[in-house]
Amino acid sequence: MSPDHSPLEQIHEVIQTHNPFRRELTVRQQEVWGTGFPDVPSINAHASDAVFEAIENVRSGSRQVMGITLLADPGGGKTHLISRIRHRLQANGGAWFIYMDQYANLNQISLEFLKTLATSLKKTGSKNVMQWQELAANLVNHAEAEQDRPEEIVEKVQSLENPAAYIEALTDCILDLHPDIENPDLVKAILWTLSKNKHYAINWLSGRSLAQNRAEQMQLANPSEEQRENEIFEMSCQILDLVSYYNPLVICFDRFDSQEVNDAGYTRLQVVADFCMDLYDKLKKGVLITAVYPEIWITQLKAMTNPKAIEDRIAERKIDLDVLDGDSAFNLIGTYLSEFYQQKNLTPPHPVYPFDRDRLIELGKQKAIARNILKWCRDNWSLPNADSGSQDREPQQNPVESALNNEIEQVEADSLLDNEAKIAKSLRFCFERLVGFYLENVTIKEIEKVNPPNKYVDFKIVGEENGQMVKIGIAVLQASGGTTVTAGLSHLGNYQKYDLTRGCLVRSKEVSPNARRAREYLNRLLQEQGGEWVTLKFEEIKPLVAIAEVYDGREDYGLSDTQIFDYIAETKFVETNPLILEILSDPSGQIPDDVEEDN
Incomplete structure (x- = not known):
């Protein structure tokens, strides 16, 4: 842009080369937790005001729990409103914020919620530290009768040569103040989030087992994930009880548009609504928010056996946006x-330049949703009175590619590589796109669930290889605990039970040499059973997860199945992915040399 040009000429140069509405217009998790979209507080102020009124009622003690359901069609502003709530709470404090829009395994909704709870509290709160650290600082100040800032407490703990002794002593004191907490390790793990071991502590709090040496160092019990299964919901409730002692909770459930069902045939909304009813009955201080399409709410809720009981709790107040x-x-x-x-x-001639104010007002009078107005602006962005073909515009981007780029930006290595259910679900979606393909000497015939159902073997690829039937069982196994890894490998190697001809372990980190039984199963799989270990690499799985997320959120993005499948086919998106090809390739029978150390 030339400084010699007049201000209006500079504006015109920018208009010709930059379209501010080119960004993906669908509000996703990134905008809830990150900077967010531009917000007009007056739009749907009645809904956000109702939420903050409910928070205040809970804080004052006039209510214990309030359930609010936000109703709007796709693009109607549900997630945008949740983003507004999150950003106000981050700026002003006063409540803890939990946001759930990922449901990788509807058969284990309690575990999915615990993982979401741990991930949400990992986000920065109103005190410039993780919400976990803010909670831990509250516990420390309560125990020591101090009022130190969370940053000071984090700095203090991270400077200790032996934080374990300090945390052990604090845990005893805090348990005296909170006698209703049944699991001392829960308090201990929360205090560990103040230390340099915070990531291991958060893994433990999300229901994952740790490598045994790490668990011993942190003096945490290390049951296998199988042993924890029956305690997952209770663990979530104890965390929520402890959190709500210091501030009310705001727990938001979003994205119910998926047609996915669990093994019992219940939809995402039905599974989560039933879970929310149980959560409502357990919460001591909180506001539950569900954001739903009206049609899905009416049809799917009515099909449940207890719609009135659910509605009385989670939709105590229904708000139309x-x-x-x-x-x-x-x-x-x-x-x-x-x-x-x-x-x-730059300073434009008027606030909506280059658009005409009257034209925008006329569009608004047609009762349009925000996303459609923004799309109109994107498609009509040009100089006033310009010939649409005369400008050097940004090239039109394929809408699937735009959505894909949006999802790719949101994938984080730390959280993704520990999310076995999401990785497995994404791999299955991608392999389903390859039915009928011939890759790595395998003609892919079908993608199936294993039978009997099993939590370790995620699915199997049925095909033909060199004239022989091949049935490849896929197990995404990222756990650290030796017991869990042993159980997973034993199931993957049980070819007869699960009707497999080959087992494929998908894993990014080593199997500890100290896990003797696990290593025995691993060696048998690789050396005797013709199985394979494929290294899970973030850069290879990231795009596969992103395209699966685009499909899962296709209604929000305004995309059809055909558009997404055509894009995948035209770009050879799945069939050229190195992880996909390695899974199908001839097994090497060797432990990969590019796995990470599991510490």
């Missing part, structure tokens, strides 16, 4: 453009 009117459409676009022009250090 508004479509836009003329003024709100104008204010929305003005807010977007204000941010855009400020970033470019």
Whole structure:
């Protein structure tokens, strides 16, 4: 942009080369936790005001729990409203924020919630530290009758040569203050989040086992994930009890548009609604928010055996979100453009330049949803009175590619590589796109569940290889604890029970040499049974998870199955992925040399 040009000419140069509405217009997890979309507080103020009123009622003790359901069609602003709530709480404090929009395994919703709880509390709260650390600091101050800032407490604990002794002594004191907490290790693990071992502590709090030497160092009990299964919901409730002692909870459940069902035939909404009813009955201080399409709410809730009981709890207050009117459409676009022009250090002739104010108001009067108004702006972004073909515009991006890039930006290595259910679900989705393909000498015939159902062998690939039937069992196994790894490998190697001809372990980290039984099963799988160990690499699984997330959120993105499947086929997105090809390739019979140390 030339500094010699007039201000209006500079604006026109920017308009010709930059479209502020080109960004993906679907609000996803990244916008809830990150910077968020531009917000117009007056839009759906009645809904956010109702939420903050409920939080205040819980804080004051006039209510214990409140259930609020937000109802709006796709693009109607549900997740945007949740993002507003999150950002206000982060700025002003006053409540803990939990957000769940991922449901990788509907058969284990309690475990999925515990993982979400641990991940949400890992996010920064109002005190510039993780919410886990904020909670731990509250516990420390309570025990020591101090009022130190969380940052000071984190610095203090991380400077200790032997934090284990300090944490052990504090745990005893805190348990005296909270006698209702049954599991001392729960308190101990929360205190460990103040230390340099915080990531291991959060893994433990999310229901995962640790490598035995790490568990011993942190003086934490290390039951296998199998042993913990019956205690998962109770563990979540004890964490929530401890959290809500210091501030109310705001727990949001989002993204119920999927047609996915669990093994019992219940949809995502039905599984989560039933879980929320149990959570409602257990919570001591909190606001439960569910964000749902009205049609799904009506049809799927009515099909349940106890719709009235569920509605009385989680939809104690149902709030319909508004479509836009003329003024709100104008204010929305003005807010977007204000941010855009400020970033470019430019002052436009009027707030919605280059659009016509009256045209935007007219669009708003048609009762459009925000996403459709923003799409109109994206498609009509041009100089005033310009010939649409005369400008050097940014090239139109395939809508699937736009959604895919949005999802790729949200995939985080730390959280993804520990999420076995999401990885397995994404791999299965991608292999289903390859039925009929011939890759690595395998003609893929079918993708099946294993029978009998099993938590370790995620699915199997049925095909033909060199004229012989092949049935490859896929096990994504990222656990650290020796007991869990042993159990997983024993099932993967049981070819007769699960009707397999080959077992494929997908794992990023070593199997500890100290886990003797696990190593025996591993050696048998690789050296005697023709099995394979494929190294799970973040850069290879990331795009596969992202495209599966695009499919899962296709209604939010306004995409059809055909659009997504055509994009996958045209770009050879799945069939050229190195992880996919390695799973299908001839087994080497060797332990990979590029796995990470498991500490």
